Amino acid sequence: MKLYDKVFPPKTITLANGKQIKKPRSRMPLVVLVLLAMTVISVRVTGFNMTVLVTRIREFFVILDEMIPPEWSYMPQIWQPLFDTIKMSLLGSFIGSVLVVPFAMLASTNIIHNKIVVSAVRLLLSIIRTLPTLVSALIATYVFGLGTLAGTTAIAVFTFAYIGKILYEEIETVDMGPFEAMEAMGATKTRAFISAIVPQVLPSYLSNCLFCFEGNVRYASILGYVGAGGLGIILNEKIGWREYASVGMILLALFVTVFIIETISRAARKRLV
């Protein structure tokens, strides 16, 4: 940014009392230029074409049209996979968010003063977080066979990485007074952590876990696509057979479920924080 100020020197304004102040030029042109360049490259690479979009957008609604009205008689067959999806995300979220607690503790700079440990754990969390959920689900299906266990594992892995990052950031912002006091009194690190840090981070931790669970229910419906159990399996099947009315019913059931879970979890989160 120093260079930018040299190329476009800041505007000098003389105030009424003779004092001179410098107003740096707006960075906006630079930002716009970069964004425009990226847009042009992206349009080239992806073949974005407005004419195609405008003339053929009607095709988009063909499938949507067939989904409405949904096939109501298909509902009885949806219950089982729907509950599987909820169970998968519930258990996966729980396992992931419980397992990550010690790792989050190891990744917080205010508790562990060893830089190597902190960066190693953080790198591990980052790598797990960037691993696409679909890939971990696919690997899990090879290990555990097709079914809900693979989906549960994939969700647990995702929750582990997601909650881990939020939790160590949360731990780093707590008031360290009680922790130091307990350590000074001779408590071990774990003991001090449980008594001094946990009460401070618990409400936001639970709130984040609930939020993650909400997202996981939605995400779990994709996992079935690679054979990891749940709604995705029948969704994939019905799309394959082009029975879009049934697909519409599945999506409607998923929507209602997500809506109910979100409402409950939002109410719970409001009480927590």
Place this chain on the structure above:
Amino acid sequence: MNERIAKAYEARPKRWIFELAVAFVVIALLVWSGTAVETAGTTQSGAVIAWNILKGIFHPDTDLLFNFTTQGVPYLLLETICIAFLGTVVGAIISIPLAFISASNLTPKPVAFIGRIAIMAIRTVPAFVYGLMFIRVTGPGAFAGLLTMSLCSVGMVSKMYIEAIEDLDVHVLESLDAAGCTTWQKIRYGILPQLMPNFASTAIYRFDINLRDATVLGLVGAGGIGAPLIFAMNAYRWEEAGAILAGLIVLVLIIEWISTKIRVKLARG
């Protein structure tokens, strides 16, 4: 001294019935969800398979990783970035009117409610369903992926935009009003400076997520790095999958680092 502490401790709020009930519900839910786990599919060779997969992933195929034709990892990554970038831009633009309609402090309650339901419905439909719909429009390829990404982004982005709009500080507008500003001046100096950093930060965050989720598009053949990755994994070519994954992970980490920097700068002004 100790007595007072003991007394205060005795007088602490006791909500054990509530806590017991919550614990009971949570345990019941966990037991219920535990019934879904079927271990029948797990074979003895699971560990061996896992070991082979890891071995492959940690020995990435370097030919593919440094192959600069359109088949190689660098080009696929570029394509993925482009899909994610343009998808985020289009999604963010669509989200703006949607968010203003659904912000409950600007529009009447029923309208805002309908807007929110619509946003939730958009968010619930899995990405690959959108992918299939858009492939009908554009044919398979990066263009379909881009459109899918943009529609998927709308859900989260507009939700966060709504929150930003609802947090608007109206006092600024009132003082601008008192100073005799016109509507456009009020928007320019009262609303935009409050919303822009927030909107930009949300869009950058979503770009991060889109990059990470780009693999999903590969399922339906909507371009990007997903399809080669899934093909490689389905064909047990783990070295190839390892090369693609290595590229993707490094890219995502770099982009995440840059985007966090920019967002911190935006938040602090």
